[in-house]
Amino acid sequence: MAQFQEVLKQSALHPKPAGLVLQYGTSGFRTNAKQLDHIMFRMGLLATLRSKKTKATIGVMVTASHNPEEDNGVKLIDPMGEMVTQDWEEHATQLANADQEDLLTALKNIIEKEAINMSQEANVFVGKDTRSSSASLSQAVLDGVSALGGHSKGKRSGYLKDIPYMLCNVLGPYYGLATVEGYYTKFCQAFIQLTKNTSNRTDDQKHLCLDGANGIGALKVREMESHLKKELQISLNNDGSKGRLNHQCGADYVKVQQKPPTGIKINPGERCCSFDGDADRIVYYYTDSEGTFHLLDGDKMATLISTFLKELLTQAGLDLKIAVVQTAYANGSSTHYLENTMKVLVRCTKTGVKHLHHVAQEFDVGVYFEANGHGTVLFSKAAEEKIQQLAEDTNVNDKRKKAALLLRNTINVINQTVGDAISDMLLIEAILAIKGMTIQQWDTIYTDLPNRQLKVKVADRRVIDTTDAERRAVTPAGLQEAIDNLVKKYRQARSFVRPSGTEDVVRVYAEADTQESADALAHEVSLAVY
Ligand code: 16G
Ligand code: ZN
Numbered sequence: 001m002a003q004f005q006e007v008l009k010q011s012a013l014h015p016k017p018a019g020l021v022l023q024y025g026t027s028g029f030r031t032n033a034k035q036l037d038h039i040m041f042r043m044g045l046l047a048t049l050r051s052k053k054t055k056a057t058i059g060v061m062v063t064a065s066h067n068p069e070e071d072n073g074v075k076l077i078d079p080m081g082e083m084v085t086q087d088w089e090e091h092a093t094q095l096a097n098a099d100q101e102d103l104l105t106a107l108k109n110i111i112e113k114e115a116i117n118m119s120q121e122a123n124v125f126v127g128k129d130t131r132s133s134s135a136s137l138s139q140a141v142l143d144g145v146s147a148l149g150g151h152s153k154g155k156r157s158g159y160l161k162d163i164p165y166m167l168c169n170v171l172g173p174y175y176g177l178a179t180v181e182g183y184y185t186k187f188c189q190a191f192i193q194l195t196k197n198t199s200n201r202t203d204d205q206k207h208l209c210l211d212g213a214n215g216i217g218a219l220k221v222r223e224m225e226s227h228l229k230k231e232l233q234i235s236l237n238n239d240g241s242k243g244r245l246n247h248q249c250g251a252d253y254v255k256v257q258q259k260p261p262t263g264i265k266i267n268p269g270e271r272c273c274s275f276d277g278d279a280d281r282i283v284y285y286y287t288d289s290e291g292t293f294h295l296l297d298g299d300k301m302a303t304l305i306s307t308f309l310k311e312l313l314t315q316a317g318l319d320l321k322i323a324v325v326q327t328a329y330a331n332g333s334s335t336h337y338l339e340n341t342m343k344v345l346v347r348c349t350k351t352g353v354k355h356l357h358h359v360a361q362e363f364d365v366g367v368y369f370e371a372n373g374h375g376t377v378l379f380s381k382a383a384e385e386k387i388q389q390l391a392e393d394t395n396v397n398d399k400r401k402k403a404a405l406l407l408r409n410t411i412n413v414i415n416q417t418v419g420d421a422i423s424d425m426l427l428i429e430a431i432l433a434i435k436g437m438t439i440q441q442w443d444t445i446y447t448d449l450p451n452r453q454l455k456v457k458v459a460d461r462r463v464i465d466t467t468d469a470e471r472r473a474v475t476p477a478g479l480q481e482a483i484d485n486l487v488k489k490y491r492q493a494r495s496f497v498r499p500s501g502t503e504d505v506v507r508v509y510a511e512a513d514t515q516e517s518a519d520a521l522a523h524e525v526s527l528a529v530y
Contacts, residue, residue: 003118003149004104007045010147014041014140016100024092026352026501028075030064033133036072040137042095043074044124044144045107050088051122051150053114054079058122062138063129066213066252066276069245072133074141081417083354122150129216129278130240188227190412191426195231200436207233208429209272211261213250214240217279217421224422232429237264251276251283251373251421256453259293260285271432271439275421281373282421284428286439294443298369299334301428302326304442305377306344306367308431309410313365315403316390320364320383323347325356328470328496329371329453332511337446348469352501353419374419377427379411387411406434449492451511452522456529461499461506464529470498482528490517495525 016038022029029039043060051058059077067073076084076092084092091110098106111118124145128134145152195201212218218239225234238249238261246253249261251274260266261274266287273284284296306324313320323345324338330348338344345363349355353374360366364383369375379387390396390404413430415423432442465475473480479497487493495510506529510522 003147004107006149007107007147008104010143011038011041011100011103014038014143016098016103018099021097022093024089024096026354027065028061028073029092029096030067030071030073030502032070033064033072033131033137036074036133036137037140039096040074040140041144041147042103043076043092044126044141044146044150045148046088046092046095046110046144047076047124047141048122048145048148048150049091049107049110049114049116050076050078050084051124052116052118052120055120056123057125059125059127060138060141061127061278062134062141063127063216063278064131065278065280066246066250069131069247070133072131072137074137082357122148124150124152126152129245130214130219131245131277184224184227187413187415187423187426188224188229190409191430192229192231193409194406194413194430195433198433198436201433205271205433205436205438206231207235207271208425209264209266209270210234210236210425211249211254211264211272211274212236212238212240213253213275213277213279214238214243214245214247215250215275215277215279217275220279220422232426237261246277250274251281254285255283255295255297255372258295260287269438269440273425273428275425276373279421280419282424282428283373284439286443288440294440296439296443297331298371298373298375299326299331299448300442300445301373301424302367302369302375303334303338303342303445304431305427306338307342307445308435309365309367309377309407310342310344312403312407312410316387316400316407318383318386318390318404318407320386321345322365322367323360323363325349325359325366325368327351327356327370328498329509331371331448331451332492332494333446333449341446348471350470351498357418369419373421373424376416376419376424377414378416379414384411449511449513450515450518451509452515452518454508454522454526455500455503455505456497456508456526457504458506458529461504464497464499464506466496466498471496473497479528483525486521486524486528490521493517493521495521497525497529 014037047058047060056079061075064071064073078084095106126138126141128138142152254274266272268289273282275282287293302324310322325347335346338346347359349359356368360368360378364380366378387407391408413426463476467474483495487495490512493512497506497508500507508522508526510518512518512521
């Protein structure tokens with residue numbers, strides 16, 4: 001077929017380096033940008049097939065999130081903004097690793113296995129972050145799409161040149177608003193509605209210091225600012241005009257280093273937050289009058305948000321089931337507070353947004369956050385309908401009505417398709433405004449247990465297999481027993497190990513009653529991993 005001839009011809013321009021093997025992991029393909037050209041072309045092919053199969057638009061994001069500037073990556077996004085299924089992750093790996101001369105065979109295998117009708121039209125939506133390699137790599141994706149006769153959506157001959165991948169997040173439920181303008185209008189209007197009668201809010205609280213990690217989120221916040229009508233005044237640092245992406249800044253740096261981004265002057269008590277490079281993670285922080293740094297991570301956000309929602313549901317008299325979904329990395333204090341003080345159901349699942357998203361879908365209201373700041377809130381259709389009905393009901397008392405209206409606007413400020421730092425920021429800012437709460441007051445809701453994360457390089461990280469949402473190691477034999485014995489030596493201690501899904505390392509996590517104990521435990525457990 002002529003189509004396949006074109007694939008052959010084009011693929012010669014995007015050759016695969018001999019011997020290179022890459023795996024489609026938690027975050028798609030991610031490695032040094034120099035190794036990714038053929039991968040991008042092939043993901044353009046695969047996205048076209050996926051679009052033919054689903055008869056819907058598929059998103060391709062060219063980004064390596066919080067990784068350094070020299071890396072890049074790619075992941076496919078299904079029509080409702082979700083990650084592609086396990087089967088298609090396997091197709092991606094096979095297609096990526098096929099030798100140049102076997103590419104057509106690998107492609108035809110997928111077509112056959114998935115029974116794809118090749119005459120079906122295909123649409124692919126390509127987005128990219130601000131890395132210097134992203135322009136040519138996203139062009140390689142587009143070459144793949146056009147080689148199989150797919151259409152790529154966007155401007156300038158179908159190329160979304162300066163619209164971030166973030167927009168793929170609004171491909172699904174907000175399809176009608178899938179323009180940057182639509183995105184700003186929707187979220188900012190909801191924010192303004194939420195904060196409009198907040199008598200407790202001081203002018204000070206309208207000010208936020210933001211570290212944009214020199215990434216795409218910074219550019220978008222600049223564009224969005226006017227829509228906020230001064231209801232939120234953002235002083236934007238690391239806006240991409242000078243510094244390097246994620247370099248000594250960004251959510252990952254702040255979380256892992258437990259310190260503010262380099263070069264930003266923070267006044268004591270000032271509320272600050274950092275995005276990561278592709279703006280799907282956010283963490284908050286401040287320094288106190290003694291100069292001590294305080295981090296408010298994904299767990300603190302999940303706690304604030306779920307508490308706020310639970311209170312509103314109670315006030316509205318709505319019997320909806322709310323749960324918080326966490327991973328093994330969630331600080332023990334957060335889980336304890338949620339279960340015992342807030343009496344909220346908590347579920348633990350494997351690392352990776354798709355796992356959390358999946359569990360959150362089981363509830364009327366599912367709040368999910370990874371400790372690293374990646375998360376959002378999901379509302380079931382039934383829950384949204386009940387809230388909507390109550391908000392429109394003219395026969396309910398003022399208190400219930402007010403709560404229902406707040407809930408409705410809260411839904412509108414949330415990007416339910418996937419964690420989105422901008423939407424999460426607006427949600428947190430709105431809650432703090434409504435509650436008249438300072439960042440220090442939010443921080444004292446519970447006190448984090450001291451913790452330490454380490455990474456260990458081993459010959460083959462796959463020898464470690466885990467169970468119980470990664471909290472226990474099943475293999476190699478004896479490892480879990482060794483960890484259990486070490487944990488027993490410390491108070492309020494917990495530790496686990498798991499192979500990373502994005503780097504060739506084993507990750508070690510430990511927490512205990514003091515920082516010294518957490519450090520010592522993490523160190524001892526990492527020795528047991530060797
Ligand atoms: C990816 C995941 C993130 C997870 C991280 C864990 C998505 C979109 N991103 O960045 O959620 O926390 O991997 O990395 O799923 P690790 O396996 O190397 O610890
Ligand atoms: Zn990210």
